[in-house]
Amino acid sequence: MKELEERIRLQGTVKPGNVLKVDAFLNHQCDVELFDHMGAAWAEHFAGKTINKILTIEASGIGIACVAARHFGNAPVVFAKKAQSINLDGDQYTTTVYSFTKQKEFPVIVSKRYLNEGDHVLLLDDFLANGKALKGLINLCHDAGATVEGIGIAVEKGFQGGGDELRAAGYDVDSLAIVESMDPETGTIEFRS
């Protein structure tokens, strides 16, 4: 998606340790018009699929998923939680994943009420690096007996391999921008064509 690549070139910054900061428009300040265009792009890619639910993970995926949902017939968005809270009770699907950005393990939790056998799920998230968070969401879908119809990602860091692993495992992964390489010294960002 040219628009997203251009925004990354314009406003993204490359930091040491494979960090790509896109907080000007994606995951701290949110450009909701861009999110809407991202939703339209995913809807075009997944046009042949029956999707009745969108699953994402807090926090940065939520805004993207909620704006994109109108391109999927206002499908309900469920966001997995990363911590227990008194607002979470009853039966839950849970798994554990390691966060690259927070540098620690955290739980991923979805109430059994909101993920069911027979659900046809689109997974959406802002970033895909090593794919650990997504594999956690896939595990929750498997536990629930739900079908993962596809995975929509804003920015994939292709050189970290998570996206290609998921494709090799048979998932339809639509990343709107795939960073093939980036250089914190020069700030250069190369996209997969």
Add this chain to the structure above:
Amino acid sequence: MKELEERIRLQGTVKPGNVLKVDAFLNHQCDVELFDHMGAAWAEHFAGKTINKILTIEASGIGIACVAARHFGNAPVVFAKKAQSINLDGDQYTTTVYSFTKQKEFPVIVSKRYLNEGDHVLLLDDFLANGKALKGLINLCHDAGATVEGIGIAVEKGFQGGGDELRAAGYDVDSLAIVESMDPETGTIEFRS
């Protein structure tokens, strides 16, 4: 807002300890069409105000704010973070608030790049109980020299007083449903008229 009150009556559940669970449509599973109607209601209420930025707090506020933003000319949405991360660097506005639902203190952080003097800010959030999270966001706006033009809330627990304190302090608080009382024994929920 009748639609929201009806959803709360239909799908909300009252738990001991002043907990109102609305995770079926507001803060775990998200009804994005309802969010859109909420955005339209806030846009009507705040029609006379100049608003160039929406500020919310992770996680449950993000989806609501991002969907509502299209009713405010696609104003950028900034979500305050509750934890440090390697994605947060540079100068930050920070404050500390106590969470009723998580039962602990946490930081509230916004990068100085995304909240500025001259910003006219609408604060949006899913819940208002004692108002501690909102007061944290207001502190960040004051630190930045930004103007708080108004506060839009989905569900206010009126009996916990935070909303009325903010109104007494001069803020224009538009809560779409104000719960005046609720009973975990009977499940009864009374709204302020």
